Amino acid sequence: MPKTMKPKTASVRRPEPPPDARAQRIALLRALAPQEGYNLTALPSVRILRSDRALSRTPVLYDPGLVIVCQGRKRGYFGGQLYLYDEDHYLAVSVPVPFSMETDATPQRPLLALYLHLDFAMAAELAAQIDREGTAPRAPAPRSLMSTPMDEAMRASVLRFLQALHQPLEAAVLGPGLLRELYFRVLTGAQGNAMREALAMRGPFGRIGRSLRRVHAGYAQPLDVAQLAGEAGMSVPSFHSHFKAVTGVSPMQYVKSTRLHQARLLMVRQDLTAESASHAVGYTSASQFSREFKRLFGLTPAAEARRMRESFALPPAFADAAYVSSH
Numbered sequence: 001m002p003k004t005m006k007p008k009t010a011s012v013r014r015p016e017p018p019p020d021a022r023a024q025r026i027a028l029l030r031a032l033a034p035q036e037g038y039n040l041t042a043l044p045s046v047r048i049l050r051s052d053r054a055l056s057r058t059p060v061l062y063d064p065g066l067v068i069v070c071q072g073r074k075r076g077y078f079g080g081q082l083y084l085y086d087e088d089h090y091l092a093v094s095v096p097v098p099f100s101m102e103t104d105a106t107p108q109r110p111l112l113a114l115y116l117h118l119d120f121a122m123a124a125e126l127a128a129q130i131d132r133e134g135t136a137p138r139a140p141a142p143r144s145l146m147s148t149p150m151d152e153a154m155r156a157s158v159l160r161f162l163q164a165l166h167q168p169l170e171a172a173v174l175g176p177g178l179l180r181e182l183y184f185r186v187l188t189g190a191q192g193n194a195m196r197e198a199l200a201m202r203g204p205f206g207r208i209g210r211s212l213r214r215v216h217a218g219y220a221q222p223l224d225v226a227q228l229a230g231e232a233g234m235s236v237p238s239f240h241s242h243f244k245a246v247t248g249v250s251p252m253q254y255v256k257s258t259r260l261h262q263a264r265l266l267m268v269r270q271d272l273t274a275e276s277a278s279h280a281v282g283y284t285s286a287s288q289f290s291r292e293f294k295r296l297f298g299l300t301p302a303a304e305a306r307r308m309r310e311s312f313a314l315p316p317a318f319a320d321a322a323y324v325s326s327h
Contacts, residue, residue: 021159022087025070028162029112037313038115038327042171043179044319045119051111053311055103059296061261062099063323064118066186067091068150068158072111073104076145079248083147090148092186093118094198095209096216096323097144097247098257114158115327117318120199122180127187127196142198142205144246146191154185204242207232211243212254216323219258220282225251259283260296262324267305268314274301 033039033050040047051072060076067074068090076083076091078099085091105111161178164170187196201209211232215223228251229239243251263277272280278289290301297304308314314327 021155022070025155025159025162026112028159028166029070029114030110032162032165033112035313036110036311038315039313040315041165042168043165043175045117046165046179047115047117047315049111049113049115051103051105052107054105055101057100057102058298059098059257059261060101060326061096061257061324062093063096063318063321063325064093064120066093066114066116066118066182068114068116068182070112070114070158071109072113074101074111074113075103076101076147078145083145085147088150090150090154090186092146092148092191092195093144094142094146094195095144095212095246096325098249098254098261099145114162116179116182117321119179119183123183123187124199126180126183127199130184130187130192131196142194143191144248146194148186148189148191151185151189154182154189157181157185204234205246207234208239208242208246211239211251212247213322215255215258219255219262219324220280222282223252223255256292257296258324260289260293261326263289263293263301264297264304264308265314265317265324265326267301268308269316274305277301 029048029050032041033048036050036052038047038049049067057077067085069086071087073084073086074091076085076099078097083091083099103111157178161175161182164174164178186192198205198209200206211228214228214231225236225240228243229236232239234242240251243254247254249257259281263274263281263283266272266277266280267274274290274293275286278286283289293301293304299307312327
């Protein structure tokens with residue numbers, strides 16, 4: 001019987017595995033964020049945060065938007081709850097609320113994060129289109145903050161977006177579409193229903209949202225609860241209750257926090273003295289301002305402004321900013 005011949009096996013070279021997607025995102029962000037603080041990008045509504053050190057728990061005020069952390073970890077504390085935003089979770093902010101935050105980072109492993117200042121026109125138009133195209137399940141009650149797990153579709157969208165930001169032509173031509181894709185991922189993700197409800201500004205949440213915009217536009221003017229409640233079309237008790245449910249604080253505490261955050265920004269960005277900043281945000285007593293500032297931030301106005309200048313590269317305010325924020 002003839003012997004059965006074994007086929008010869010050729011030496012097949014295995015293809016190189018693709019670079020790890022997480023490593024690619026981190027490398028792209030490192031290149032886009034050469035200094036600590038908020039680094040500008042080719043898109044006005046997009047900045048990249050880099051921190052080479054751990055930051056202890058501190059008060060912050062974020063304007064509506066998204067924070068997508070690709071390396072490091074942030075923890076937010078609001079309303080007795082912990083909001084984790086790290087390599088596996090992003091933070092969505094639907095209305096500006098004061099909360100406290102801490103950061104884990106080292107020089108060897110800095111915090112690297114995308115901060116997307118919310119383009120309301122784009123987000124609202126996209127949310128309306130999503131609602132028209134399909135029957136969405138019943139939306140949970142909208143919330144001020146939402147920490148959401150990163151899925152693979154979101155990670156892939158972030159990578160494409162970062163790659164485009166590296167090329168001026170791609171950033172200009174493809175960037176807005178890729179930003180819209182990121183918004184789509186958020187608005188159809190685990191917390192998408194709640195985010196769309198918040199954007200629609202319906203019901204009591206919507207009325208409080210409009211009241212917050214009023215506070216941010218007129219923080220330097222005399223404001224009282226009766227005035228804000230009347231503009232929201234609510235009784236004072238109802239307004240107070242709904243306001244605290246959304247922001248975690250009373251209306252006048254919120255006004256005070258907004259003024260103090262804005263004063264800190266004025267001292268850092270415009271080099272104002274504490275007294276000048278206090279008058280600019282509506283205080284009539286510089287000593288009262290200094291007491292309340294130290295109570296919130298833990299340092300005197302001068303010391304806090306110095307810490308901010310030394311710790312962060314703080315960019316100019318967004319051109320279309322409707323809200324005061326920590327940055």
